[in-house]
Amino acid sequence: MKKHVILTGDRPTGKLHIGHFIGSLQTRVKLQNSGKYDTYIMIADQQALTDNARDPEKIRKSLTEVALDYLAVGIDPDKSTILVQSQIPALNELTMHYLNLVTVARLNRNPTVKNEIKQKNFEQSIPAGFLIYPVSQAADITAFKADTVPVGDDQAPMLEQTREIVRTFNNIYHQNILVEPQGVFPPKGQGRLPGLDGNAKMSKSLNNAIYISDDPDTMQKKIMSMYTDPNHIHVSDPGKVEGNMVFTYLDVFADDKQEVQALKEQYRAGGLGDVKIKRYLNEVMQAKFAPIRQRRAEYAKNLDAVYDILQKGSEKANEVAAQTLHEVRQAIGINYFG
Ligand code: TRP
Numbered sequence: 001m002k003k004h005v006i007l008t009g010d011r012p013t014g015k016l017h018i019g020h021f022i023g024s025l026q027t028r029v030k031l032q033n034s035g036k037y038d039t040y041i042m043i044a045d046q047q048a049l050t051d052n053a054r055d056p057e058k059i060r061k062s063l064t065e066v067a068l069d070y071l072a073v074g075i076d077p078d079k080s081t082i083l084v085q086s087q088i089p090a091l092n093e094l095t096m097h098y099l100n101l102v103t104v105a106r107l108n109r110n111p112t113v114k115n116e117i118k119q120k121n122f123e124q125s126i127p128a129g130f131l132i133y134p135v136s137q138a139a140d141i142t143a144f145k146a147d148t149v150p151v152g153d154d155q156a157p158m159l160e161q162t163r164e165i166v167r168t169f170n171n172i173y174h175q176n177i178l179v180e181p182q183g184v185f186p187p188k189g190q191g192r193l194p195g196l197d198g199n200a201k202m203s204k205s206l207n208n209a210i211y212i213s214d215d216p217d218t219m220q221k222k223i224m225s226m227y228t229d230p231n232h233i234h235v236s237d238p239g240k241v242e243g244n245m246v247f248t249y250l251d252v253f254a255d256d257k258q259e260v261q262a263l264k265e266q267y268r269a270g271g272l273g274d275v276k277i278k279r280y281l282n283e284v285m286q287a288k289f290a291p292i293r294q295r296r297a298e299y300a301k302n303l304d305a306v307y308d309i310l311q312k313g314s315e316k317a318n319e320v321a322a323q324t325l326h327e328v329r330q331a332i333g334i335n336y337f338g
Contacts, residue, residue: 006031007146007181009042009085012062013052016069017209018289019193019202022252023152023186029074031150031184039080040144040317041070043310046086047137050130051120067306069212072296077309083317084310085140090321094139097328099132101168102161107131112157138162142178143321150184153191159183173331177324193252198227198245213296216286223249223282228274235273246277254284 008028010016016025032039043066048059063084070082085091107113113134117126137158141149142165149159159181166178185191194200195208202209210222226246232239241247241264250260263280266272299306329335 004037004148005144005146005179006037006039006148006150007042007141007144008040008150009044009140010066011044011048012059012066013048014062014204015065015211015213017202017204017211019195019209020069020152021073021212022193023191024150025070025073025075027150027184027186028080031148032076032080033074035079037148040146040320041075041080041082042085042140042317043067043070043082044085044137044140046091047133049086050127050133051116053127053129064303064306065213067310068296068299071299071306071309072212072292074292074295077313081316082309082313084314087314088143088318088321090318090325091136091139091143093325094143094321094328095132095136097332098135098138098165098169101165101172102132102135106161106164107134110134110157110161112154115154134158134161135165138165141181142166143324144317145179145324146181147179148184149181153185156183156185169328169331175327175331177327177331190252194245194248196222196226196245198243210285212289212292214289215293216290219285219289220282223285224275224278226278226281228277232267232274236270238270239267239272239274241267246274246281250277250281250284253281253288 006028008024010020028039028041031037043063045059045063048062049056052059067082071077075082108131113131117130122130134157138161141159141162149155151159163180166180169178170176192200193202195202195206196210197206197208199206199208210219214222223246226249228244228246229240231237244267247260247264247267250263254260263272263277267277326335
C-alpha cells in the first residue's frame with residue numbers, strides 16, 4: 001500500500017523555541033514514529049532569505065541550529081528525510097510554473113503574509129520574493145506529493161493556497177499528478193504557547209522565549225522571571241490562575257494533572273507562593289528537556305555528521321522533486337526534446 005507523505009519544515013531565522021516544540025515539532029515526531037508516513041522535513045533557508053537577503057550569514061548559522069533542534073527533539077534521520085530547500089533546484093522551477101496560476105490580488109490577501117508585512121514594517125518595500133513565498137511553499141509541498149502537513153496554526157493560509165494551486169493545475173492541464181494536502185494542526189487551545197511575559201506570542205524579537213537549546217541555568221532563570229499574577233503580592237494572598245504563565249506552562253508540560261489541579265486550588269485560596277510554583281515548573285521542564293538537551297549536545301560535537309545527514313536527505317529529496325517536475329513539464333507540454 002502506498003504510504004501517506006508528510007512534508008513540513010521551518011524557516012531558519014534563529015534557534016527553535018519551546019513554542020515550536022509544542023506547536024508542531026512534537027506532532028511531527030509522533031507522526032514519524034507511527035511508521036505510517038514517508039516523512040520529509042525541510043529547512044526552508046530560501047524562504048528565510050526572502051526577507052533576509054542582506055544577511056545570509058544569519059540564515060547559514062540558523063540552518064545549523066535548526067538542524068540540531070530537529071535532531072534533538074527526536075526527528076530521526078533513519079525514519080525521516082531532513083532536507084535543505086535551497087539545494088533542491090526543481091522547487092524553483094515549480095514555483096515559476098505555479099506563479100502563473102496565482103493572481104497578485106490573491107497573494108495580497110494572504111492573512112499570515114499580511115501580518116508579517118505589518119510586523120516587519122516593509123510598507124512600500126516588500127521584496128517580491130517575500131510576497132510570493134506561499135507559492136514557493138506550494139512547490140515544497142507538491143514536489144513531494146505530500147498529503148499531510150503538520151504545522152502551526154499560522155500556516156493554514158499556505159495550505160489553502162497550495163490546494164488552490166493543485167486544483168487549478170490539475171484542472172487546466174487535465175492531469176491528476178498533484179496532490180491536495182491537508183494540514184495537521186495543534187489541538188484547540190494548544191496551538192500557541194504564550195511568552196514568558198504573558199504576551200500571546202513567544203518570539204525572539206519580544207525576548208520572551210525559552211529555546212530548546214537553553215542550558216539548565218538559563219531555563220531556570222527564565223522560569224523564575226515568568227509573569228504570574230501581579231496582584232499576588234504576599235504568599236497569603238489569593239492568586240489568579242488564568243493568565244498566569246506558570247500555570248499555563250504547567251498545563252502544557254506537566255504529566256501529573258492531579259498535582260497541577262491541587263496547586264491551582266491552593267494558589268487560588270491563598271498560601272502558595274510564586275517561587276514554589278516556579279520551582280515545580282522548573283523541575284517538570286528540566287526533566288522534559290534534559291534528554292533533548294543531551295542529544296543536541298552529542299550532535300553539536302560532530303557537525304560534519306549533521307551536514308552529512310542534510311546532504312544525504314537533500315540528495316534523496318532531489319530525486320523525488322525532479323520526478324515531479326518532469327511530470328509537471330509534461331503536463332504543461334514543454335517537454336519539447338523528450
Ligand atoms: N512557512 C514555514 C515557516 O514559516 C516554513 C515552510 C516552508 C514550510 N515550506 C514549508 C512549512 C512547507 C510546511 C510545509 O516556518
